[in-house]
Amino acid sequence: MNIIYLLVREIKYFTNFQNKMYQFLLFFQPLIFLTIVYFLQQLRGDVNTDRFVVASALISMWSYVLYSSGSSLVSQRWNDTLKLIIAAPMSLFQVIISKAFSNSIIALITMVLSFIYAKFIFGFSIHIENYYLFYLSVLVLIFSLCVVGLILAIVFASFQNVFDYQNLIHTPIILICGVFIPVDQLPAVIEYIAYGIPMTWGIKAVYEAIDLNTMMYTSMIVSIFVSFIYLFLAVFIIRKMEMVLRQHGKWGAM
Amino acid sequence: MFWIHKYGFTNLSYKALYSFQSIRLFILFRIVDPVMHYFFYATLVSAMIGSDYLSFVVIGNIASYTCHTIMINFMTMFRFERRYGTLELNIASPTPTLWIIIRKAVVPLLDGMFVFAIGLLIGWVIFGVALPLNQIGNVFVLFVVTLFSILSFSLLFACLSLLFSNVNLFLNLALAIFQVFCGVNFSVTLLPSGLEFFARILPLTHSIEALRSIYGIESFAIYPLLGKELLIGFCYLIVSLLFVSVMEKAARKRGALLKSI
Amino acid sequence: MLDIVIEVKNLTRFYKLKEGNKIALDNVSFDVKQGEVFGLLGPNGAGKTTTIKILTTLLLPTAGEAKVLGLDVVTESQKIRDNINFVYGGERGVYGRLTGKEYMYYFCTLYKVKHREQQALIERLLDLVGLKDAENQIIHTYSKGMIQRLHIARSLINEPKLLFLDEPTIGLDPVGAKLLRDLVRELSNRGITIILTTHYMQEADDLCDRIAFIRDGKISTIGEPIQIKESCNHLNLYEAFMSLDQTNALQKDKMFKNLEVDELKDPFVHLKFETDSLAETEITSYLEQFGQVLKLRKREISLEDAYIYLMKDAG
Incomplete structure (x- = not known):
């Protein structure tokens, strides 16, 4: 139960809509992307805009998770609140996962906004055959984003020099996870890498759910499976991290 | 005056305030990152309307990425300047404020020059958009004119930013507006007439059209476009000059010299 | 002039x-x-x-x-x-990534010092402030005093x-x-x-x-x-060393103004206080009710005393 309270508090207290970067990612980025899509589709009449409305949402969701979850542990270290968290009875894993989860839920805002912008500002018609299946696929995507956020939080906190390259991770992930072009059309090496990322499957599931592709259940199950593998990995690493932290009394490299 | 020597103003400004101090960072952020940026838009466009349009978008993004680099890094220098508390010391010196700002711009300009050249190279090697070699002279003229107009605009933006405590949102929005309205990914002629007018008073719009014409992707006359770009640059420069002098007076009157972070 | x-x-x-x-x-x-x-x-x-x-x-x-x-x-x-x-x-107000010397060069340029005079000026000034040896260290490594x-x-x-x-x-x-x-x-x-x-x-x-x-x-x-x-000479400021039996009673006592008690090794204390007009013998006998007075003397007025007195007055 505790973890649920923690999650609610996390969303209530730590979601910082004052942060200008987050404002930009959540509210403006979809608008800008959709504007570009709007004018590009005028160049060719028969563009299926559904995919790009969803792409707009995915890009902003991913950006938000990258910058919020990614820096969630690092920023605790800057604020020197990390040792308070370690000292609390709640395990470090619970704390981080609740942060990652709350950030993925917040990222949903931008998905909703993308649809609203698309419908009411740009007049795109959106064809979703079965809304329940679409919601289901979005839930699967949220789970995969949450796990990715968790992994990023750990990696960034452990390797300061990786955190410096945060911006460099942003675009490649969009490109290889199949946001624009289906993963199976990518070069083989990249395709294999992409299938190792939980989000790839979540994104695939969402696209397939829009037009009721029969593969969607498989994609959802694989997405959940891959996400769980990372989750268990994360549990293990965080336990280990906690031990190291207690032994050294400070953050070192793992 | 701008020559780089060990204790020169440009070199010291770079060392004191610039984010990329190692070769590794430079390669990652000046070669890898632009490649990713070009791939992002190239993929989007290919997925949407097919690869015929690829060179149009790549050329637009090379110009736009150069502009981003200059603007972001120019603003970042001022952000650091305020964080370190050194801005007041600079302004209190007998060198006029505008002159200090212009001299500091040399660093992001050099950086922009590098990004532009690398961008053309990437366009050629990765995306097969070959520079017509007989046009190198024109590219050079275009480059100088564009740098001038972007710098003038950045000057105005830098002055404005001194009035606010957090400029990141404005900067991000400005860059996004450039990405949408300067004809980076689609021709500004697609915009409704009001917005097209807006697009045509921004820097970069005419330069991008000229650059595409140099590459033979569009067929406008190059020099009239560059003439307009130059004129726009001059207008921004004059506005920034006025703005700096007004701001200096206002700052003395109001108390806080400039809003510090 | x-x-x-x-x-x-x-x-x-x-x-x-x-x-x-x-x-x-x-x-x-x-x-x-x-x-x-x-x-x-x-x-x-x-x-x-x-x-x-x-x-x-x-x-x-x-x-x-x-x-x-x-x-x-x-x-x-x-x-x-x-x-x-x-x-x-x-x-x-410093650029942490520069060395002390570079920082000086930077401001020499802003202050329009002639190029050929910069080096000599910087050497002279860094020598004056005692930073000659640290001139090539980056400012991040400097102490606050440096x-x-x-x-x-x-x-x-x-x-x-x-x-x-x-x-x-x-x-x-x-x-x-x-x-x-x-x-x-x-x-x-x-x-x-x-x-x-x-x-x-x-x-x-x-x-x-x-x-x-x-x-x-x-x-x-x-x-x-x-x-x-x-200008504050009319103040009667005293200090005393005592072996104190009744600390609480003394601290509550209203006889002296601005009483400060520094506890030394128990039971010894150092007192600072102000009186209006009592003579030294009167002070000593009054203090004796709280313990034994080891030493009492009129204190020279420091600038701090004057500051406290005058600022209190102004308020």
């Missing part, structure tokens, strides 16, 4: 706030003579920094007049800036006739503070007029030729430290 380098007449400055105008300086007048070390002392928010900002031309006065080196701060700011410089306390001395070196680049030091020793360890005070004295000996603000009374007493106490935007007292202290 100018005798008076700063001339302030009825200087007033308002700040516009949401709740209405706040008076930061209220009709302040004072002069500073050439070669003086002039101290501006007062609590936070008293108007010290506002005064300095106006005199360094970074802020315009609301009313009144201020002349620096005979030049008007409102209309002749550029000429003033060429002849003054300032140092703010704290660690801000940063302050670097600031002073920077402030001397334009060979100012007048130097403003705003709490230069704040946050420095005793050794760093002493080095800095020695440096201020050295600069004063070289004929530079110095305006100093500080919270440390001992420091002001040591360094300043004249001092102004400022509070709520008004100058309450102005004079040489010795004069200020003498």
Whole structure:
């Protein structure tokens, strides 16, 4: 139960809509992307805009998770609140996962906004055959984003020099996870890498759910499976991290 | 005056305030990152309307990425300047404020020059958009004119930013507006007439059209476009000059010299 | 030869706030003579920094007049800036990634020092402030005291006739503070007029030729430290060493004003207090009811005593 309270508090207290970067990612980025899509589709009449409305949402969701979850542990270290968290009875894993989860839920805002912008500002018609299946696929995507956020939080906190390259991770992930072009059309090496990322499957599931592709259940199950593998990995690493932290009394490299 | 020597103003400004101090960072952020940026838009466009349009978008993004680099890094220098508390010391010196700002711009300009050249190279090697070699002279003229107009605009933006405590949102929005309205990914002629007018008073719009014409992707006359770009640059420069002098007076009157972070 | 380098007449400055105008300086007048070390002392928010900002031309006065080196701060700011410089306390105002020497080169360029003269000037100044050995270290590695001395070196680049030091020793360890005070004295000996603000009374007493106490935007007292202290000579300040039996009773007792009790090794204490008119024998016999008086003597008035007394009075 505790973890649920923690999650609610996390969303209530730590979601910082004052942060200008987050404002930009959540509210403006979809608008800008959709504007570009709007004018590009005028160049060719028969563009299926559904995919790009969803792409707009995915890009902003991913950006938000990258910058919020990614820096969630690092920023605790800057604020020197990390040792308070370690000292609390709640395990470090619970704390981080609740942060990652709350950030993925917040990222949903931008998905909703993308649809609203698309419908009411740009007049795109959106064809979703079965809304329940679409919601289901979005839930699967949220789970995969949450796990990715968790992994990023750990990696960034452990390797300061990786955190410096945060911006460099942003675009490649969009490109290889199949946001624009289906993963199976990518070069083989990249395709294999992409299938190792939980989000790839979540994104695939969402696209397939829009037009009721029969593969969607498989994609959802694989997405959940891959996400769980990372989750268990994360549990293990965080336990280990906690031990190291207690032994050294400070953050070192793992 | 701008020559780089060990204790020169440009070199010291770079060392004191610039984010990329190692070769590794430079390669990652000046070669890898632009490649990713070009791939992002190239993929989007290919997925949407097919690869015929690829060179149009790549050329637009090379110009736009150069502009981003200059603007972001120019603003970042001022952000650091305020964080370190050194801005007041600079302004209190007998060198006029505008002159200090212009001299500091040399660093992001050099950086922009590098990004532009690398961008053309990437366009050629990765995306097969070959520079017509007989046009190198024109590219050079275009480059100088564009740098001038972007710098003038950045000057105005830098002055404005001194009035606010957090400029990141404005900067991000400005860059996004450039990405949408300067004809980076689609021709500004697609915009409704009001917005097209807006697009045509921004820097970069005419330069991008000229650059595409140099590459033979569009067929406008190059020099009239560059003439307009130059004129726009001059207008921004004059506005920034006025703005700096007004701001200096206002700052003395109001108390806080400039809003510090 | 100018005798008076700063001339302030009825200087007033308002700040516009949401709740209405706040008076930061209220009709302040004072002069500073050439070669003086002039101290501006007062609590936070008293108007010290506002005064300095106006005199360094970074802020315009609301009313009144201020002349620096005979030049008007409102209309002749550029000429003033060429002849003054300032140092703010704290660690801000440096580029941590540069070395001390590079930092100096940077400001030499801003202060338009001729290229061929830069090197000699920088060497001379860094030597003066004792940073010659650290000139090639990056500023990130400097101590607070070193940063302050670097600031002073920077402030001397334009060979100012007048130097403003705003709490230069704040946050420095005793050794760093002493080095800095020695440096201020050295600069004063070289004929530079110095305006100093500080919270440390001992420091002001040591360094300043004249001092102004400022509070709520008004100058309450102005004079040489010795004069200020003498003006408080009517105070009967005492200190005593006692072996104390009844600590609580003494602390509650209302006989003495401003009683401070420093507990030494139990049961010994050191007392500081003020009386109106009691003679020493009367004090001793009164104190004896709380324990044994080992030593009692009238205390010399320090600048801090005068400050506390005068500021309390002004309030």
